[in-house]
Amino acid sequence: APVFCSEKYAGKGDDSFPVGSGAAWALCWTAEGAVARESYVNLIPTPAGGTHEAGLRQATLEAVRSFAEHHALLPKGVKLAAEDVFSRASFVLAVRMLDPSFQGQTKERLNSRDAVALVARMVRDSFELWLNERPEAAKRITELAVRAAQARTRAGQKVEKRKQSGVAILPGKLSDCQSEDTGRNEIFLVEGDSAGGSAKSGRDKELQAILPLRGKVLNTWEVEPGSLFANREVHDIAVALGIDPHAVSAPDAVLANLRYGKVVIMTDADVDGSHIRVLLCTLFYRHFPKLIARGHLYFAQPPLYRLDVPAQGKNRPPRKIYALDGGELEATIDRLRREGIRPEAVSISRFKGLGEMNPEQLWETTMSPDTRRLMRIRMPGAESAKPVMNMLMAKGESAGRRAWMEENGALIGAEI
Structure with missing residues (x-):
């Protein structure tokens, strides 16, 4: 030197x-x-x-x-x-x-x-x-x-969790559940205050907690673990779950204080909702990978369509049928046609978002364990998703993202 x-x-x-x-x-x-x-x-x-x-x-x-x-x-x-x-x-x-x-x-x-x-x-x-x-x-x-x-x-x-007398303070906007059975408890991370209001009213208060999220969650792909809690939304999610950021190689003991057996991301079935799901998946994959690896993370699947089917005689009262997407809508109409119901007699309405559903509809279609459909998120093996996530979420990878979107744009459009 x-x-x-x-x-x-x-x-x-x-x-x-x-x-x-x-x-x-x-x-x-x-x-x-x-x-x-x-x-x-x-x-x-x-x-x-x-x-x-x-x-x-x-x-x-x-x-x-x-x-x-x-x-x-x-x-x-x-x-x-x-x-x-x-x-x-x-x-x-x-x-x-x-x-x-x-x-x-x-x-x-x-x-x-x-x-x-x-x-x-x-x-x-x-x-x-x-x-x-x-x-x-x-x-x-x-x-x-x-x-x-x-x-x-x-x-x-570096920001630590806000604590009082050594115990993390639960965020004020969290509507917690009453049960302490973490194996059965569920938390719904809900897009928007209006949907959060419906979810709070329609939930099973014994087992289901609601944490409404305001706006887009921070892209945490390149955020250092020590800086995570500077973001209010990320801080509130971590405190509500009861776990700290950790590496993929961390022992299962990092989940010892997890407060809910199911963490359910519940967003609108549109492009914005998909973006929020991606941002939340990025947060969990990058900073809380054991949550995914141990099978605790899910997507809720709210329906896009409601079909109002008229009564058929005295023995068949009016019905409400929900369809997740366009494909399921067409399959439902075909089934009704085979039952002798004319398609034009069926009233079809499209939900613009979770906030349009009243508490009963949200419970019946998306939150009730008896009638809902949850999608479990799995952890790819050997960090195989890391290069893809880096291409999609890193700030310096815009050129790679553009090339990927140009090549796969038709696929993305079909999925949405």
């Missing part, structure tokens, strides 16, 4: 510092391993550092930041701090100054306020010149600083 060694002292006519005051230094950056740091003031060791080391940090920050900005090396949103530039730096610093002030009897730490400006001025310009004369070394130093800044930002964004 390149080493920056130099020294500089105030000369005659310097208006800021006494003649002969200044510093000598050696600086070196390494990508890994332990860092070594020593500092002295008038040959007195200062193992606890002090203001002269603060001046060295200030000078190196300003020089590296100036180089990085001039050469456009800073990623969007990254702002370098002294700790980022200095995190991988080793140095020896020897300062010469009049009347130094130390902390405590052992003189282990320099307190002189003038030392910050003294060292910063002596180091700053010569270090920036050194960086510009060695662009490759300067770029490596900048990359180390940028990596440290990004790690610091991620650590600062």
Whole structure:
């Protein structure tokens, strides 16, 4: 690793510092391993550092930041701090100054306020010149600083679950169930407040909990686990379920506190509903994979159509029949035709969304264990879905997504 060694002292006519005051230094950056740091003031060791080391940090920050900005090396949103530039730096610093002030009897730490400006001025310009004369070394130093800044930002964004007396607080919008039998309990993650209202009114309060979701859930494919709980919706889902983010290799014990045996995603049967399902599946596949692997995740299947069939004599009262999609609608009409019912006598209505259903309809078609149809979500083997999920959900994969959509557009259209 390149080493920056130099020294500089105030000369005659310097208006800021006494003649002969200044510093000598050696600086070196390494990508890994332990860092070594020593500092002295008038040959007195200062193992606890002090203001002269603060001046060295200030000078190196300003020089590296100036180089990085001039050469456009800073990623969007990254702002370098002294700790980022200095995190991988080793140095020896020897300062010469009049009347130094130390902390405590052992003189282990320099307190002189003038030392910050003294060292910063002596180091700053010569270090920036050194960086510009060695662009490759300067770029490596900048990359180390940028990596440290990004790690610091991620650590600062880490949000824990909100807790009270050591117990996670359940989200206020969760309508929980009464039973504590986690094997039988179910939670419905419902798109929108209106559908959530119908679901709350129509559910079995003993066993079924409702968590309404407002708007689109965050795309969490590239979100660090420590930053997940910064998003309110994701935080509420995790707290309601009672489990923490984990890796696919985690033991089954990560589900020990799971509060529901079935986690049911219930969205409208349209494109927006499909998008929300994909975003929720991304969340669970990326951050809660054991939930899928152990068979706890389901899709609800609300019907798209309702057929009102007229009465047929005294023994056949009027009927309501629900169809999941267009194919099932055609099959139902064919069956009714074979029963002697003219298709034109059947009134067909299409649901625009879950919010259009009253509580009784939602219970009968989508939530009642006796009449509903749930689709269980399975975990692909050996993470085989990871490349596909990355292509579909990663921010930098737009070109691959476009090519995939152009090739498979007809298939997608047929499915919708």
